[in-house]
Amino acid sequence: MKQDPISPQPDPVTIAASFAAADDIVALTPHGRGLINDSYLVRCRDGTAFLLQRLNPAVFPQPAALLQNLRLVSDHLRRQGEQSGAAIRRQAIKLLPTRQQQDYHYDEQGACWRALEFIENSRTLSAIEHQGQAFEAGGALGRFHRLLADLPPALLHDPLPTLHILPWALAHYQGLPTPADSGHDGAEVVFCREFIHRLQGQALALEQARARGLLVEQVIHGDPKLDNILFGSDNDLALALVDLDTIKPGLIHYDIGDCLRSCCNRAGESSSSPTGAEFDLELARALLSGYLEEMRPLLTSADFAFIYPAAHLITFELGLRFFSDYLEGNRYFKVDDPQHNLRRALNQFHLVESIERQQPDLQKIITELT
Structure with missing residues (x-):
């Protein structure tokens, strides 16, 4: 019996291009020691950087709900900072949209990817x-x-x-x-x-x-x-x-x-x-x-x-x-x-x-x- 070919793993560079123009991406490297998700640091031509992460579907089967949590909590932390007038030392991590203004991107294998702001000098x-x-x-x-x-x-x-x-x-x-x-x-x-x-x-x-x-x-x-x-x-x-x-x-x-x-x-x-x-x-x-x-x-x-x-x-x-x-x-x-x-x-x-x-x-x- 002929076996179906194994689907190739998605290229993180290709996924990153869903969040930033491909011509603007100058470097992409694995990042961190996470035990669950895959993370990459993406650096862009204008000097900015962001974290690209593949959410483990076996652990997080409802990624859209998870990202709703992140946005809700991040927005709440920012409002608290604005109301208090005090610096909160970047307690909120910002979720970055795709080029189509979505909170996440699904690859061909159905895995969910998202981008987060990268805190420099950390x-x-x-x-x-x-x-x-x-x-x-x-x-x-x-x-x-x-x-x-x-x-x-x-x-x-x-x-x-x-x-x-x-x-x-x-x-x-x-x-x-x-x-x-x-x-x-x-x-x-x-x-x-x-x-x-x-x-x-x-x-x-x-x-x-x-x-x-x-x-x-x-x-x-x-x-x-x-x-x-x-x-x-x-x-x-x-x-x-x-x-x-x-x-x-x-x-x-x-x-x-x-x-x-x-x-x-x-x-x-x-x-x-x-x-x-x-x-x-x-x-x-x-x-x-x-x-x-x-x-x-x-x-x-x-x-x-x-x-x-x-x-x-x-x-x-x-x-x-x-x-x-x-x-x-x-x-x-x-x-x-x-x-x-x-x-x-x-x-x-x-x-x-x-x-x-x-x-x-x-x-x-x-x-x-x-």
Whole structure:
């Protein structure tokens, strides 16, 4: 039987020409370390630049709704800045239209592409180097939450309804088929399985608090890890939160926990030595200080009470998601090799252990900052 030829992958340069005249494009290079989407930096003849991104259709099956979120949030942030008369350090990322004045472009394979303004003189950090950077990271997240606190979350589409819902991630893991030879798993896989079994009884804490009305939904970023915070190229000021595809209704504790998880582990998420993952309390103090400088007046006693569970459980949740993806053949997160997601999971689980060992000290820091 004659097989259909494999459709060629779309040329990013051709796609970029949907957003800028082909003759104006002088360079296009891969950009960033994103785990989901493909990103390219496009430079134009007049000196301007923009980010061209292909949205992963397996992760974001409704890209139009996602881009509506981005425009709604960006416009709201800009209005807040205009009304306050204060500089917000480029908190809003601008969505750029196609040459036909559309928010996105579909390629021949049906994948959605979009363009975003590129913030010059900026950089991302692979790891937090000192407390000043941690303070800035926390402040960037706090400003984001504060400026969006009056935007009704019901106006937003939820692109990933199960993101950070730990009971769902646990049920998904438990529903995965167990290989017949699982009794011969390597030591690292056995460690992950036993670790998940030990913590599964704590999985409901945040969702139960939401169900009881102790914690309430608002607009959140959804993925405020260190990679998604832009810093000045020649200073340590946090300029903006980027990668707004995960903006959704949710608990701010998802964001707080994820930011602490990512920024307070000096080893980084993909360390080749996961057992070296360690939660740095002084970075946590600095990050929470920056966050609370913006958000303290808007938080309740219950909000403060659930900061530790957020750091603990969101770290566990990401490790669980990495491990599940490893077991499923690395279908969700981009990987460099077949064991990459296993190493990521081990890193997060060892970080959870470090958070647990230091629970009294972290709780004390939170109380002091209340």
